[in-house]
Amino acid sequence: GQQVMQIPQYQHVQEGEDFTTYCNSSTTLSNIQWYKQRPGGHPVFLIQLVKSGEVKKQKRLTFQFGEAKKNSSLHITATQTTDVGTYFCAGPPSGTYKYIFGTGTRLKVLA
Amino acid sequence: EAGVTQSPTHLIKTRGQQATLRCSPISGHTSVYWYQQALGLGLQFLLWYDEGEERNRGNFPPRFSGRQFPNYSSELNVNALELEDSALYLCASLRGPTYEQYFGPGTRLTVT
Numbered sequence: 001g002q003q004v005m006q007i008p009q010y011q012h013v014q015e016g017e018d019f020t021t022y023c024n025s026s027t028t029l030s031n032i033q034w035y036k037q038r039p040g041g042h043p044v045f046l047i048q049l050v051k052s053g054e055v056k057k058q059k060r061l062t063f064q065f066g067e068a069k070k071n072s073s074l075h076i077t078a079t080q081t082t083d084v085g086t087y088f089c090a091g092p093p094s095g096t097y098k099y100i101f102g103t104g105t106r107l108k109v110l111a
Numbered sequence: 112e113a114g115v116t117q118s119p120t121h122l123i124k125t126r127g128q129q130a131t132l133r134c135s136p137i138s139g140h141t142s143v144y145w146y147q148q149a150l151g152l153g154l155q156f157l158l159w160y161d162e163g164e165e166r167n168r169g170n171f172p173p174r175f176s177g178r179q180f181p182n183y184s185s186e187l188n189v190n191a192l193e194l195e196d197s198a199l200y201l202c203a204s205l206r207g208p209t210y211e212q213y214f215g216p217g218t219r220l221t222v223t
Contacts, residue, residue, distance in 0.1 A: 001170070033211060042201060042214040043154070088153065090212075097208035098167045099144065101154040 002027050002093055006102040014110050019079050021087050021105035023072040029091035032065050032072045033099075038085045046074075046087075069094075079109045113137065115204045115215035123221045124192050132187040132218045136204030143185040144203040144212060145177060154201065160185050161208060192222045 004025045013019050023032065031050045035043035047056055049065035049072065056063045062075045072089055089102040116135045124130050136143055145157040156169035160179035168175075174190040189196055199219050203212035 031209065035212075035214075042216055043203075043212075045211040045213065048211055090154075092208075096167065097159060098156055098169065099212070100156065101146070104153050 002100055004089060004091065004100050004102040006087075006089060006105050008105055009103065010106045010108075012108045012110060013079050015081060016078050019076045019083070019107055021074050021089075021107075023074075023089035023102050025070045025091065025093075025100070027093045028069050030069075030094050030096075032069075032089055032091040034063060034072075034074055035088045035090065035101075036085045037088065037104075041085075043088060076107075079107070081109050081111055083107060084109050115202065115213050117200075117202055117215035117218050119218060120216070121219045121221070123223065125223055126192055126194060128192050130189045130192060130196075130220055132189075132200050132202075132220070134185045134187070134202035134204075134215055136183050136185070136202075137213055140204040140206050140213075141183050142205040142208055142210075143179060143183065144205070145185070145187050146201045146203070147171075148199045148201060148217070150198070157200075158187065159208070166208075189220070194222050196220060197222045 006023050033048045034046040037043045053067050054065045060077045064073045086104045086106045088104045090099045118133045142161045146154040148154050159167045163179050177187040179185045199217045201217045203214045
């Protein structure tokens with residue numbers, strides 16, 4: 001079946017270090033969305049990328065959508081304790097609106 | 112604007128019973144997605160409703176069903192509950208299926 005894998009599954013970083021999570025889909029996606037879920041909370045929308053090769057920045061966060069629209073990455077520069085949470089990518093296979101969520105990367109930031 | 116609301120917050124049922132979960136989307140949003148999130152795991156797509164119609168469903172048995180009302184609120188029904196149905200059920204509200212998803216706080220269903 002269609003799968004979206006994320007690596008790493010867990011990441012512990014010292015505050016101030018950089019962090020990257022990678023998202024890989026088994027099928028081409030129409031778009032990619034990124035969400036952050038704090039412990040005990042619900043997913044919160046971060047950004048959506050639609051075009052092949054697209055790059056978007058939000059302050060310390062940089063998002064990329066691969067040329068083949070099958071992979072994506074989220075990079076956080078100089079992590080802060082407020083960045084703690086699980087980051088999910090999600091996207092619908094081309095031609096559908098059935099969103100498949102990635103397996104998630106849980107980030108812990110040590111002060 | 113008010114966010115997505117879900118009720119109840121917690122629901123405890125015994126195996127074999129039925130559960131009904133409710134979701135009210137953001138005003139103006141016509142699409143509702145339902146997801147199941149087992150403890151510590153990712154989100155599994157359950158159902159998508161748009162403009163009152165079921166548009167797509169995930170790989171779940173038919174005992175998972177739902178509907179969307181004329182005011183775009185939605186209901187998820189789970190029949191013949193099994194222990195493995197214990198999870199957080201999240202609904203998401205969208206202006207349309209190509210837009211960002213706004214999640215509700217979820218309903219924690221526990222089946223004993």
